[in-house]
């Protein structure tokens with residue numbers, strides 16, 4: 001069956017070991033020990049209950065009213081003990097689950113954010129689809145399935161050991177006559193149970209094999225469908241302008257059809273699987289009564305013995321058929337689903353590690369030096385497929401310099417900016433950046449986080465990083481004074497503000513942060529010419545020591561820059577003062 005066995009267990013170990021060796025390990029181990037203790041106690045009480053059943057049903061068969069009432073008195077005790085065990089086991093299990101999930105989520109989020117992995121996942125390797133779904137959904141499923149299934153397995157092993165002994169003693173031996181020979185099979189109910197459970201498990205493994213792949217795909221298709229709707233929400237205006245509803249509907253249908261087709265596959269596979277699992281389970285109820293009936297009617301066995309045997313057989317059967325019951329259940333904790341989750345998460349970790357390796361080995365070296373210059377030497381900028389965008393660029397920018405980068409669309413200006421920011425790993429050469437100086441990069445569409453306008457303006461600082469007075473002053477300088485009374489309003493600002501307004505917000509941020517190095521990638525493209533001039537004048541007047549490196553197409557920008565870097569065809573470039 002698909003990847004079940006060593007690699008599956010190795011995957012679980014790989015994903016689990018961090019937490020169980022982490023700073024929370026003692027708390028986690030203590031919780032786990034308590035849950036295991038309750039689990040063992042549960043089986044112990046079950047064994048006692050099984051013995052009680054024998055005595056209780058015998059009082060019924062013997063019409064022994066006093067005995068019946070005496071044994072009936074034990075029932076509330078058993079009930080209370082079972083309840084207490086079940087309730088606290090569940091409570092502690094959920095506590096451990098939330099602790100483990102919090103730890104894992106924190107680690108995965110850190111890993112996803114560090115070394116700009118979230119960004120490189122988009123441009124270098126898109127094989128780990130929907131990282132958001134892996135972190136929010138798969139981690140939850142992994143923790144809950146691993147805990148529930150491991151504890152279920154422990155319970156199965158312990159109750160198997162306990163009830164096999166009981167069943168062995170109760171079932172006596174079966175005499176088989178073959179020709180002249182007579183064979184005696186001691187503990188025959190145990191052997192029947194083993195053969196019965198293994199036959200079921202074997203059939204389950206064969207019939208349910210394709211469920212792992214189908215479940216893997218299910219999560220992906222659901223996430224893709226959700227994401228397609230999020231894209232519409234984020235780009236609603238663009239779609240409305242284009243009257244793109246039909247195209248969007250077709251896209252939704254396409255995504256949803258994949259979910260439906262996959263679900264049909266799951267239904268077909270599960271239908272076959274249900275034949276095996278349900279039939280197996282139904283037979284378990286009647287089987288021990290059928291086998292023991294001759295002993296009962298011949299007087300060799302009493303009703304109590306029959307009930308105890310049936311109950312012990314069910315427990316042995318439950319334990320032995322752990323695999324068959326848990327292979328594909330409709331609950332979260334199924335082995336098939338856990339396999340799919342482990343595959344997805346290990347693939348996600350491997351992809352992140354691979355990408356972080358690319359980022360570390362990146363051949364464009366960005367050094368941070370004491371010198372107050374940006375020095376680019378022998379820089380080749382390439383695309384992920386190796387195509388050359390810029391050849392052997394050499395340039396030096398001093399504090400307070402102004403440089404305009406121009407060139408035809410698609411020649412690689414933004415990619416050069418990414419290389420200067422240290423987030424583009426493809427190419428070779430050296431970039432020296434000044435250490436301990438504030439460097440700010442402004443893209444064409446500024447990032448506006450969710451939150452209040454105040455949080456948007458001071459991003460990435462905390463909301464209280466600037467006083468109201470200062471904020472209002474810079475908003476006014478950037479012609480945003482009409483928004484000043486909305487500082488504490490929470491809106492979807494990137495939807496509400498026009499692109500030009502968003503670019504003015506980005507300039508207000510520049511004023512607040514006062515960088516010594518400012519890189520602008522068409523950061524005024526949506527502004528009218530007079531507002532664009534106003535923004536550049538603001539830079540000249542308020543940030544006269546700041547080096548400004550702009551990318552732009554408009555000739556109006558020339559006068560604000562002393563140097564010009566023109567990028568031409570096939571990687572050529574030219575610098576002019």
Ligand SMILES: Nc1ncnc2c1ncn2[C@@H]1O[C@H](COP(=O)(O)OP(=O)(O)OP(=O)(O)O)[C@@H](O)[C@H]1O
Nearest residue numbers: 123383384389407408409410411412413414415416
């Ligand atoms: N992640 C990527 N994978 C593959 N190709 C890419 C990637 N990012 C950019 N490119 C390609 O690199 C080329 C340069 O893109 P870039 O955005 O740097 O151009 P540009 O000069 O800034 O263009 P514009 O003036 O239109 O903004 C384009 O052909 C683009 O399609």
